[in-house]
Amino acid sequence: MKRLLVVVLVFALLFSLTASAMAEAKMTVTNKNLITFEGNSKAYFFAKVENTGDSAGYVDYGGKLVGFNANDEIIFAEDYVSSYPSNLKLEPGEYAYISDFILDEVLKSDTVTDYKFSIKTIEYGNDYSKIPCEAKLELSADEYDNYVNVTFTNDSDSILYRFTIIIAIYDQNEELVFVDDDYTSAIGIHPGSTITIKANMDSDLIKYYAQNEITLSTVEALIYIED
Structure with missing residues (x-):
């Protein structure tokens, strides 16, 4: 009985190790x-x-x-x-x-x-948390006056100094046509405070969209804070 129990435990351990070895990121x-x-x-x-x-x-x-x-x-x-x-x-x-x-x-x-x-x-890198935010396109006929406004609230109990904003825009065909980032460490956002970051879009990109009949349709923003 003891020998059978040992065999079962060995097989269970081998299965666990095999499953762990097979699990991987891609x-x-x-x-x-x-x-x-x-x-x-x-x-x-x-x-x-x-x-x-x-x-x-x-x-x-x-x-x-x-x-x-x-x-x-x-x-x-x-x-x-x-x-x-x-x-x-x-x-x-x-x-x-x-x-x-x-x-x-x-x-x-x-x-x-x-x-x-x-x-x-x-295998090794950096861990971040994401906080909720809202992104809106602010477009105009002027190729130099187009923005993405990202709004979020510091819902923590401490002043938030370091955060990274990522902006992504998709066209009418769900193709990715814009990605930008911004990192801020000099501005402190107090607990409960809401802030809006205004990100400017390159005028050459705006002209490219117009020339190629690309319509900016969907915008997403991600905000990361260091763990």
């Missing part, structure tokens, strides 16, 4: 967009990354973005593309937004016809 790019401007040396890259695995993990800081021309030649490469905040912890089903600003003279003379982006999971 960062999957679920939406992405590279926006370039004709005759301009700058470009914007936006992405949404979701943990589609069955365990928590951290977003790698070393995401790889590569752009190709019509001859399948690499014309630019970015080696450190990540979420903001960086090395963000994602539980299964959670997601993060990524943005990268590219400035390269080759973009003036060559055209990006394809691009690839990949990002991995790492």
Whole structure:
């Protein structure tokens, strides 16, 4: 009887270890967009990354973005593309937004016809909590006067100094067309106080949307505070 009990316990332990070993995080790019401007040396890259695995993990800081021309030649490469905040912890089903600003003279003379982006999971990183917020688009006919207003309340018992705001906008086809971030540490928000952050949108992007018949339809904001 004792021998049978030992065998059962051993198998239970092995099953537990196997299940633990199989559980892992997986960062999957679920939406992405590279926006370039004709005759301009700058470009914007936006992405949404979701943990589609069955365990928590951290977003790698070393995401790889590569752009190709019509001859399948690499014309630019970015080696450190990540979420903001960086090395963000994602539980299964959670997601993060990524943005990268590219400035390269080759973009003036060559055209990006394809691009690839990949990002991995790492075991260690930074833990943050999210607080509720509301985001609204404030658009105008003036390409220099377009904003996203993010409003939130400090519902904690202490003054909030350090917080990160992430803004994401989708078009009429649910394609990701804008991601921006802001970090504030110099302003203290007292308990119970409500604040609105006004984020300006690049006029070149506004012109790009108009030229390509892109309608800004849905806006989301995420606010992270350090644990």
